[in-house]
Amino acid sequence: MTTLKELAALLNISVSTVSKALNDSHEISEKTRIRVKELATKLNYKPNRIAQQLKTNKSKTIGVILPTVTNPFFAEVLHGIERTATDNDYDIIVCLSNENYTKEKKSLELLSNGSVDGFIIAVARESQVKKQTEHIDAILKSKIPVLMFDRVVNEINCDKVVVDDFQSVYEATEYLIKKENRKNILLVSNIEELSVGKLRIKGYSKAVQAHDLKPEILKLDNAIDVDIEKRIYNYLKNNKIDAILSIDHITGIVAINMAKKLGKDIPKDLSVVGFGYEHTQLLSSPKISIIHQKAHKIGEMSMKLLVDSIKEEDHELKTIIVPSELKLSESSK
Amino acid sequence: MTTLKELAALLNISVSTVSKALNDSHEISEKTRIRVKELATKLNYKPNRIAQQLKTNKSKTIGVILPTVTNPFFAEVLHGIERTATDNDYDIIVCLSNENYTKEKKSLELLSNGSVDGFIIAVARESQVKKQTEHIDAILKSKIPVLMFDRVVNEINCDKVVVDDFQSVYEATEYLIKKENRKNILLVSNIEELSVGKLRIKGYSKAVQAHDLKPEILKLDNAIDVDIEKRIYNYLKNNKIDAILSIDHITGIVAINMAKKLGKDIPKDLSVVGFGYEHTQLLSSPKISIIHQKAHKIGEMSMKLLVDSIKEEDHELKTIIVPSELKLSESSK
DNA sequence: TTGTAAGCGTTATCAT
DNA sequence: ATGATAACGCTTACAA
Numbered sequence: 001m002t003t004l005k006e007l008a009a010l011l012n013i014s015v016s017t018v019s020k021a022l023n024d025s026h027e028i029s030e031k032t033r034i035r036v037k038e039l040a041t042k043l044n045y046k047p048n049r050i051a052q053q054l055k056t057n058k059s060k061t062i063g064v065i066l067p068t069v070t071n072p073f074f075a076e077v078l079h080g081i082e083r084t085a086t087d088n089d090y091d092i093i094v095c096l097s098n099e100n101y102t103k104e105k106k107s108l109e110l111l112s113n114g115s116v117d118g119f120i121i122a123v124a125r126e127s128q129v130k131k132q133t134e135h136i137d138a139i140l141k142s143k144i145p146v147l148m149f150d151r152v153v154n155e156i157n158c159d160k161v162v163v164d165d166f167q168s169v170y171e172a173t174e175y176l177i178k179k180e181n182r183k184n185i186l187l188v189s190n191i192e193e194l195s196v197g198k199l200r201i202k203g204y205s206k207a208v209q210a211h212d213l214k215p216e217i218l219k220l221d222n223a224i225d226v227d228i229e230k231r232i233y234n235y236l237k238n239n240k241i242d243a244i245l246s247i248d249h250i251t252g253i254v255a256i257n258m259a260k261k262l263g264k265d266i267p268k269d270l271s272v273v274g275f276g277y278e279h280t281q282l283l284s285s286p287k288i289s290i291i292h293q294k295a296h297k298i299g300e301m302s303m304k305l306l307v308d309s310i311k312e313e314d315h316e317l318k319t320i321i322v323p324s325e326l327k328l329s330e331s332s333k
Numbered sequence: 334m335t336t337l338k339e340l341a342a343l344l345n346i347s348v349s350t351v352s353k354a355l356n357d358s359h360e361i362s363e364k365t366r367i368r369v370k371e372l373a374t375k376l377n378y379k380p381n382r383i384a385q386q387l388k389t390n391k392s393k394t395i396g397v398i399l400p401t402v403t404n405p406f407f408a409e410v411l412h413g414i415e416r417t418a419t420d421n422d423y424d425i426i427v428c429l430s431n432e433n434y435t436k437e438k439k440s441l442e443l444l445s446n447g448s449v450d451g452f453i454i455a456v457a458r459e460s461q462v463k464k465q466t467e468h469i470d471a472i473l474k475s476k477i478p479v480l481m482f483d484r485v486v487n488e489i490n491c492d493k494v495v496v497d498d499f500q501s502v503y504e505a506t507e508y509l510i511k512k513e514n515r516k517n518i519l520l521v522s523n524i525e526e527l528s529v530g531k532l533r534i535k536g537y538s539k540a541v542q543a544h545d546l547k548p549e550i551l552k553l554d555n556a557i558d559v560d561i562e563k564r565i566y567n568y569l570k571n572n573k574i575d576a577i578l579s580i581d582h583i584t585g586i587v588a589i590n591m592a593k594k595l596g597k598d599i600p601k602d603l604s605v606v607g608f609g610y611e612h613t614q615l616l617s618s619p620k621i622s623i624i625h626q627k628a629h630k631i632g633e634m635s636m637k638l639l640v641d642s643i644k645e646e647d648h649e650l651k652t653i654i655v656p657s658e659l660k661l662s663e664s665s666k
Numbered sequence: 667t668t669g670t671a672a673g674c675g676t677t678a679t680c681a682t
Numbered sequence: 683a684t685g686a687t688a689a690c691g692c693t694t695a696c697a698a
Contacts, residue, residue, distance in 0.1 A: 016671090019692070049446045050690090050691080051691035053383045054381075054384055054675070057674070069411055079403060083429070095419070096415045114382050229615070254615060257617075260618070279558075282583065285594065337677095348685090349677080350685065352676070383674090383675080384676040389676095
C-alpha cells in the first residue's frame with residue numbers, strides 16, 4: 001500500500017504538503033496539487049483507514065449483533081442495516097450470538113475497544129430468557145451508544161426500534177373474528193419465551209377475550225422439525241378449530257400442510273394467518289395470510305437512529321415503533 | 334476509554350512500563366505488574382484496537398461481500414463464516430452487493446485501504462452475467478488475498494470453494510432415472526444465467542442424455558412470484574412429466590404445491606427434487622427431496638482457507654469442492 | 667506556498 | 683526494573 005511518505009519522497013516534497021494537496025487545501029499551489037494527485041492516482045494511493053481512525057478517534061463502523069441470520073426476519077433486517085450504513089458511510093461488523101448469552105457478551109466486549117462507534121443489537125434468546133443483560137449495561141456505561149431492536153430489554157435505557165407486536169396480532173385476531181367470523185382460533189407459538197412472543201400472545205388473548213371467546217394456545221416450546229408437524233397435526237385432528245394464528249414464520253405454513261392432510265378446506269373450513277417475509281406466501285398453497293413485518297424498514301430505522309445518536313451532542317433516547325401490515329391471501333379477500 | 338497514558342499518569346510510572354506490565358513482560362517486577370493490572374481492571378482498560386492495528390499493520394478483519402443474505406444459502410454460509418472467523422480471532426465486515434456490480438465494486442474499493450486483511454466474495458449476478466471482474470483483479474494486484482465461493486470466476490486466479498454443482502445434479506438425475514424409474518424429468522430453473530445454474534443444467538443434461546432421455550427445461554429467467562406459479566402450473570398441466578428437478582430453493586416447493594393443485598399424487602405420479610436448506614423440507618408437504626448444500630461448511634472452509642493463505646508465506650492457490658448430499662424425502666425411501 | 671512537529675495509542679528498541 | 687524514544691500513517695496547528 002502506497003503511503004503519504006512514499007509519495008512525498010518520490011516528489012521531493014514534505015508529507016504535509018502531499019496530505020494537504022490531496023485534501024484540496026487552499027494553501028497549496030495549483031501546480032503541486034496536480035503533480036501530487038497525478039502520482040497518487042498512478043500509484044493507486046488510498047489513505048490508510050486505520051491511521052485515519054486513530055487520528056479522529058472514530059471507527060465509522062457499527063457493531064451489529066444478531067441472534068441468527070438464517071431466520072429470514074433477521075436476514076432482512078440486516079439487509080436494511082447494511083444499506084443504510086453504506087448510505088451513511090459506515091461499515092458494519094457482524095457478529096452472530098447464535099441465541100447464546102456467552103457469545104453475545106464476548107462479541108460486545110471484543111468490539112468495545114474502539115473497533116466500533118456504536119452497537120445495534122437484537123438480544124439473544126438466552127439473555128432474554130435468563131434476564132442476563134449486565135453486559136449491555138456495561139457497554140452503555142462506557143459511553144458507547146447501543147440501539148436495541150425487536151428483542152428489547154425494557155429495563156435498559158437506550159434507543160429502541162420495535163415492531164407493534166401486541167397491536168398487529170390484536171388486529172389480526174379481530175380480523176379473523178369480525179370479518180371471517182371465526183370462533184375457535186388456535187394460536188400456535190414456537191417463541192413464547194421471547195419478549196416478542198409474549199407480546200403477540202397478549203395481543204391475541206386480549207382480542208379473543210374482548211369478543212367473549214376462549215383462548216386456545218398450542219405452545220411448541222422450541223420443538224424440532226418432526227415434532228412440530230406431529231403436534232400440530234394431532235391438535236387439529238382432536239380439536240374443533242376454524243382459524244389458526246401462528247406467531248412465527250414457520251408454523252403457519254406447516255399448519256396449512258397438516259390441515260390439508262386432514263382434508264380441511266382452506267380457506268372455507270379454516271383461515272390461516274402467520275408471520276411472514278419475502279417468500280412466505282409463495283411457499284404456501286393455498287396462500288397463507290401474513291402479518292408482514294417491515295423488516296427492511298426496521299433495519300433502516302435502527303441504523304438511522306443510531307447514526308443520529310452518535311452525531312447529536314445531547315441525544316434524547318427514543319423508541320420507534322414500526323407498524324406491520326396484514327397481507328391477506330388472495331383467497332380470503 | 335482508558336489509555337496507557339492515563340494509567341501511567343495515575344501510577345506515576347512511564348507508559349512503556351505500563352504496557353510491559355500488562356503484557357506480562359519478564360522485565361517488570363511482580364509488584365508493579367500487580368499494581369498496574371489492578372488499576373487496569375478497575376478502570377476497565379482495554380488496549381485500543383485501532384492503535385494496535387496501525388502498529389502491526391494488520392486489521393484482523395475480513396471483508397465479506399455477498400450478493401444477498403435473504404437467500405438462505407448465503408445466510409447459512411455467512412453463519413459458517415462468522416463462526417470460523419470468531420474461532421480464529423477475526424472480525425468480519427459484511428457488505429451486500431445486492432447482485433449489483435457497482436455496489437460490489439464500491440465495497441471492494443472502500444475496504445481495500447487497510448480495513449481488511451482479505452476478502453471472501455460470492456460474485457454478484459450482474460458481475461457474473463456481464464463478465465465484469467476487473468475490480469476483483471485490481472484487489473489481487475494490490476496483494477490483498479481474495480477467496481471466491483459458489484459464484485466463482487474461472488478466469489481469476491485465487492482460492493476458491495465451490496459446490497459440486499455438476500456432480501450433485503448429475504447424481505440426483507440419475508437417481509430419478511434409475512431408482513425411481515422416471516422418464517420425463519423436467520428441470521425448473523430460475524438461475525440459468527449464473528455459473529452455478531449453468532453447471533447444474535449441464536449435470537442434468539448429461540445424465541438425461543446418458544440414459545437416452547430427452548431434456549426438458551423450464552427457464553423462468555428471474556421471474557417474479559406470481560409468474561413463477563403460473564408458469565409452472567401451466568407447464569405441468571400441458572406436459573406429461575413424472576419428475577421435477579428444481580435447481581434453486583424456491584421453485585421445487587412451488588412445483589409441489591402446483592402439482593397438488595392439479596391433483597397429482599406425490600410421490601406416486603411425480604417425484605420432486607430441489608435444492609434446500611435448514612427448513613426447506615419442513616415447509617413442503619408431501620416432503621420434497623433435496624440436494625442439501627453444506628452451506629455452513631462452505632462458509633467454514635472459505636474462512637479457514639483464507640486465513641491460511643494470509644498466514645502462509647508462500648501460499649499456493651487451491652480450489653476446494655464441498656460435496657452436497659441428496660436428502661430423500663421419507664416417502665420416496 | 668511549503669515545511670516542521672506534535673499527536674492519536676500502542677509496541678519495540680534501546681538506554682539507564 | 684524502569685524509562686525515553688521512535689515508529690505505524692495520517693492530520694493539523696504552527697513556522698518559515
